[in-house]
Amino acid sequence: MGFETWIRDIPNFPKEGILFRDITPLLADGKAYRKAIEQLSDFAxxxxxxMIVGPEARGYVVGAPLAVMTECGFAPVRKSGKLPGETIRETYSLEYGEDALEIHTxxxxxxxxxxxxxxxxxxxxTMQATVKLVQRLGGHVVGAAFLIELVALGGRARLEGIPVVTLVQYDG
Structure with missing residues (x-):
């Protein structure tokens, strides 16, 4: 199934010069959404x-149904200060500054x-920080699953040694 059909391009979002790949049409089509999660479930x-771990917020719309389909648990990764229990924190670089993610210990x-x-x-x-959180808790990251990969940005290299599956790849 060519999931590109359900990915909408939004030019100049969130700022001028960015081409945003919008998954909301995929999420709106129950059959396509289910098929995407089923394909990622095969990989899982x-x-x-x-256990499936996903960062907020869109990682939840992939990770949580993936956990249900595979009968795994789901652990959310959130921005700092959003989880109520004891957490560990991982800081990572953004284009202009830093951010941090947390997971329950x-x-x-x-x-x-x-x-x-x-x-x-x-x-x-974001995913590299998520992987570091899992590893700091003693988990073994056995794979990474995504709906979309922007190949030209080189994110896969930051997940070296981890099997990666993506349903749609864009070169630009």
Missing amino acids: RSCRAE DAIRPGMRVLVADDLLATGG
Whole structure:
């Protein structure tokens, strides 16, 4: 299935010169959305994942249904100060500055097989920080799953050694 049909291009969003790849048409089509999650589920099963971890917010719309389809648990990764329990924090670089992500300290057991999931792989900074959080808790990242990959931005290189699957790839 060519999922490109359900990805809408929004020029100059969120700022001039950016071509935003919008997944909301995919999410709005229940059959296409289900098919996308089923394809990512096949990958998660092949990795023998026990837990799915996704960063907010769009990582939830991929990771949570993926967890349900594979009968894995789901652990959210959030911006600093948003999780109520004890957390660990990982800082990462943005184009102009820094940000930080957190995960509950009891979200991952040592040795647990974890698949990380998000809507988009671009520069890989968010996912690299997510992987570091999982690893700091003793988890083993067995795969990374995305709806879209912006190949020219090189995010896959930041996930070296981790099997990656994407449903749609854009060169530009």
